[in-house]
Amino acid sequence: xIGNFEAVRYGSGMTEANEVGRPPLAWMWWIPAVVWAxxxxxxxxxQAKDLPQIDIPYLDKVVHFILYGTLSTLTFCGxxxxxxxxxxxAMFLGLLIASLYGVSDEYHQRFVSGRSCDVFDWxxxxxxxxxxxxxxxxxxxxxxxx
Numbered sequence: 001x002i003g004n005f006e007a008v009r010y011g012s013g014m015t016e017a018n019e020v021g022r023p024p025l026a027w028m029w030w031i032p033a034v035v036w037a038x039x040x041x042x043x044x045x046x047q048a049k050d051l052p053q054i055d056i057p058y059l060d061k062v063v064h065f066i067l068y069g070t071l072s073t074l075t076f077c078g079x080x081x082x083x084x085x086x087x088x089x090a091m092f093l094g095l096l097i098a099s100l101y102g103v104s105d106e107y108h109q110r111f112v113s114g115r116s117c118d119v120f121d122w123x124x125x126x127x128x129x130x131x132x133x134x135x136x137x138x139x140x141x142x143x144x145x146x
Contacts, residue, residue, distance in 0.1 A: 029082030033074035037101060040067055044105050048114030064102075064124035065131075072098035072129030076136075091136060095129040102126060 076094030102125030109115040
């Protein structure tokens with residue numbers, strides 16, 4: 001403890017944190033998640049006729065899986081690195097936030113011409129985040145073997 005501040009491990013060295021335990025400029029870890037979410041919103045706002053028509057079965061579910069797997073990963077980084085949260089808490093909240101954003105995205109698509117609200121898109125969104133975090137949770141602990 002340094003005065004009213006705690007020293008927090010941040011990157012490759014120690015730095016002084018603010019009073020709530022976050023490193024300076026910690027909010028910057030949220031920028032990629034916010035930009036990615038804005039990109040998803042932009043794509044969701046496009047009419048169906050403006051999107052590429054590729055005739056591959058379930059391709060839309062694969063795209064949802066990838067987009068929301070990435071969103072949950074970026075949200076996790078914002079929570080873990082920008083808010084100094086516990087790994088498991090950040091992992092769970094990252095998945096929850098991405099999944100809820102998927103719900104709001106599907107609801108939003110109800111109002112876009114040629115688009116619809118599809119519960120299976122939301123399932124693909126949530127599965128994308130779940131697989132990412134399952135892999136992170138099951139990762140080997142400790143240093144890699146030499």
